[in-house]
Amino acid sequence: MQLYLPIAEIPVNIFLILGMGGAVGFLSGLFGIGGGFLLTPLLIFSGIPPAVSVATVTTQVVASSASAVVTYIRRKAIDMKLASYLLAGGVTGSLLGVILFDLLQSLGQLDVVISLSYVTFLGTVGTLMLVESINAIRRRHSGAAVSVKRPGQHNWIHGLPFKVRFRRSKLYVSAIPVLGLGASIGFLGTVLGIGGGFLMVPALIYLLRVPTGIVIGTSLFQIMFTMAAATIFHAASTQTVDIVLALTLMIGGVIGAQLGARMGQKLRGDQLRLLLGLLVLAVGLRFAVDLLLTPEDFYSIAITKGAGA
Amino acid sequence: MSARWLLLWIGIAALGLISRADAEELVTALSAEMVSIQSNFTGTEIVIFGQISRDTNTISRRGKYELAIIVEGPTQDITTRRKGRFLGVWVNRDYERFLNVPSFYAISTTTSIGDLANRDLLDEYQIGLNHLNLAVTGKSDVPLSERDDFRQAFLRLREEAGLYSERQEAIEFLTDTMFRTNVPLPANIPVGAYKIKSLLFQDGALLSQTEGSLSVAKTGFEQITFEMSRDYSLLYGLIAVILAIFTGWIAGVIFKKD
Numbered sequence: 001m002q003l004y005l006p007i008a009e010i011p012v013n014i015f016l017i018l019g020m021g022g023a024v025g026f027l028s029g030l031f032g033i034g035g036g037f038l039l040t041p042l043l044i045f046s047g048i049p050p051a052v053s054v055a056t057v058t059t060q061v062v063a064s065s066a067s068a069v070v071t072y073i074r075r076k077a078i079d080m081k082l083a084s085y086l087l088a089g090g091v092t093g094s095l096l097g098v099i100l101f102d103l104l105q106s107l108g109q110l111d112v113v114i115s116l117s118y119v120t121f122l123g124t125v126g127t128l129m130l131v132e133s134i135n136a137i138r139r140r141h142s143g144a145a146v147s148v149k150r151p152g153q154h155n156w157i158h159g160l161p162f163k164v165r166f167r168r169s170k171l172y173v174s175a176i177p178v179l180g181l182g183a184s185i186g187f188l189g190t191v192l193g194i195g196g197g198f199l200m201v202p203a204l205i206y207l208l209r210v211p212t213g214i215v216i217g218t219s220l221f222q223i224m225f226t227m228a229a230a231t232i233f234h235a236a237s238t239q240t241v242d243i244v245l246a247l248t249l250m251i252g253g254v255i256g257a258q259l260g261a262r263m264g265q266k267l268r269g270d271q272l273r274l275l276l277g278l279l280v281l282a283v284g285l286r287f288a289v290d291l292l293l294t295p296e297d298f299y300s301i302a303i304t305k306g307a308g309a
Numbered sequence: 310m311s312a313r314w315l316l317l318w319i320g321i322a323a324l325g326l327i328s329r330a331d332a333e334e335l336v337t338a339l340s341a342e343m344v345s346i347q348s349n350f351t352g353t354e355i356v357i358f359g360q361i362s363r364d365t366n367t368i369s370r371r372g373k374y375e376l377a378i379i380v381e382g383p384t385q386d387i388t389t390r391r392k393g394r395f396l397g398v399w400v401n402r403d404y405e406r407f408l409n410v411p412s413f414y415a416i417s418t419t420t421s422i423g424d425l426a427n428r429d430l431l432d433e434y435q436i437g438l439n440h441l442n443l444a445v446t447g448k449s450d451v452p453l454s455e456r457d458d459f460r461q462a463f464l465r466l467r468e469e470a471g472l473y474s475e476r477q478e479a480i481e482f483l484t485d486t487m488f489r490t491n492v493p494l495p496a497n498i499p500v501g502a503y504k505i506k507s508l509l510f511q512d513g514a515l516l517s518q519t520e521g522s523l524s525v526a527k528t529g530f531e532q533i534t535f536e537m538s539r540d541y542s543l544l545y546g547l548i549a550v551i552l553a554i555f556t557g558w559i560a561g562v563i564f565k566k567d
Binding site: 070111 | 386387391393397398404527531538547
């Protein structure tokens with residue numbers, strides 16, 4: 001069944017989009033990630049214009065994080081003060097992101113920047129995940145006593161000025177890295193169409209030493225609002241948010257996420273991280289191949305003025 | 310073919326009888342004045358009917374009538390880019406910007422385009438893809454020798470997208486003077502005001518021409534959504550966010566585990 005997308009101005013197969021939303025939702029439930037970094041590429045590869053894919057996925061990330069945030073609010077596992085500092089940074093970063101996005105689009109370099117960034121980020125994060133999980137699995141098999149690495153109490157970040165106390169997280173750190181982290185992830189999320197949870201969670205744990213029990217809820221909460229801001233910025237500036245596409249993805253996504261979450265409880269943590277690492281690397285490689293192989297068609301066209309611009 | 314068609318035919322025939330021009334006159338009618346795009350839109354087809362009316366005083370010429378019918382969409386400026394290697398990576402490098410080119414161009418003819426008229430006439434009336442006037446911006450870094458590559462690539466990409474087409478021998482004569490042709494409109498057709506130009510040739514000379522109009526518009530939900538995203542973009546963004554939070558929240562509540 002075909003569904004006409006009013007902003008992308010092309011018809012798509014509704015079951016294909018529901019299926020993609022569902023599959024990515026399943027993986028996001030399985031691994032506890034937002035899945036934007038998988039969904040945006042899938043949409044791009046299936047022929048949706050990159051600008052529409054990126055902007056629309058920011059909307060879908062709002063929905064997928066909202067459904068999880070409900071649970072964390074109930075469990076009171078969110079540091080609202082930390083989240084609001086991250087959010088202040090996030091909204092600023094997102095605004096900068098949308099300005100860059102607009103500029104790149106008019107220069108015709110948006111696609112290549114999206115691809116290069118995906119290669120860089122997914123390549124790095126995927127490799128790190130893979131190495132970490134293989135080591136964990138090795139240790140488990142060799143029966144060696146797993147020494148829980150306790151992150152040191154202090155690092156250079158804790159020496160920065162403008163300290164703020166975050167009671168819920170039992171933290172007393174400078175506001176600079178918190179705002180900076182929020183801004184970087186808001187910026188990347190807006191330009192690349194990702195929530196950035198897979199960057200935010202490790203950063204909060206290893207850089208800021210936020211207790212693990214609070215990390216995911218706080219990260220999700222701030223991602224939800226940063227991506228909500230990104231959606232509004234995209235809608236106002238690039239006008240590429242396709243509400244019909246977003247809703248179709250959301251419906252597939254929330255259903256898939258529930259199934260994934262159930263499946264995830266049956267797998268071990270290190271196995272999950274190994275699979276996720278492979279997945280992240282595979283997406284990164286797919287982009288790398290497109291950039292490095294001689295293209296089938298050297299030419300492309302873009303409407304710069306008039307109907308459909 | 311219903312009563313509507315019959316009326317159309319009678320109309321065309323009547324027009325043919327009434328007109329008493331000195332020479333051949335061309336009258337055309339469309340199966341629909343408007344194409345509406347809705348959520349289930351996957352492309353459509355318009356039928357163009359026409360009649361060549363001839364004054365009884367006009368001396369019957371020996372040559373065969375030849376026709377060209379052009380369906381042309383609203384104009385656009387289009388940038389055609391060419392990829393090149395930069396630090397080992399393929400990126401867009403050179404570009405050429407074509408100004409005021411049709412967003413849609415479908416030509417149907419009775420014979421091959423080259424046989425309709427001479428080159429000058431084809432260029433003047435922009436008959437056929439090779440005779441389209443593809444003006445480029447003054448400032449361009451593309452060397453003259455490569456400009457035609459961009460032009461060819463532009464036409465090829467538009468053809469591949471189904472937005473430009475040439476269909477030779479696609480006009481059917483129902484009688485000596487009545488004709489019809491079907492023009493498919495693809496799903497990705499741009500919205501706006503379309504022109505339908507019909508040209509009548511004989512022995513390489515343009516005898517008559519007429520122009521009609523067709524409107525392609527989104528209707529209902531698609532129209533409201535699109536216009537809102539353009540005219541009230543901030544509100545549109547807010548609605549998208551509220552919709553997303555609501556959907557997520559509902560899902561979170563329905564599937565709650567603990």
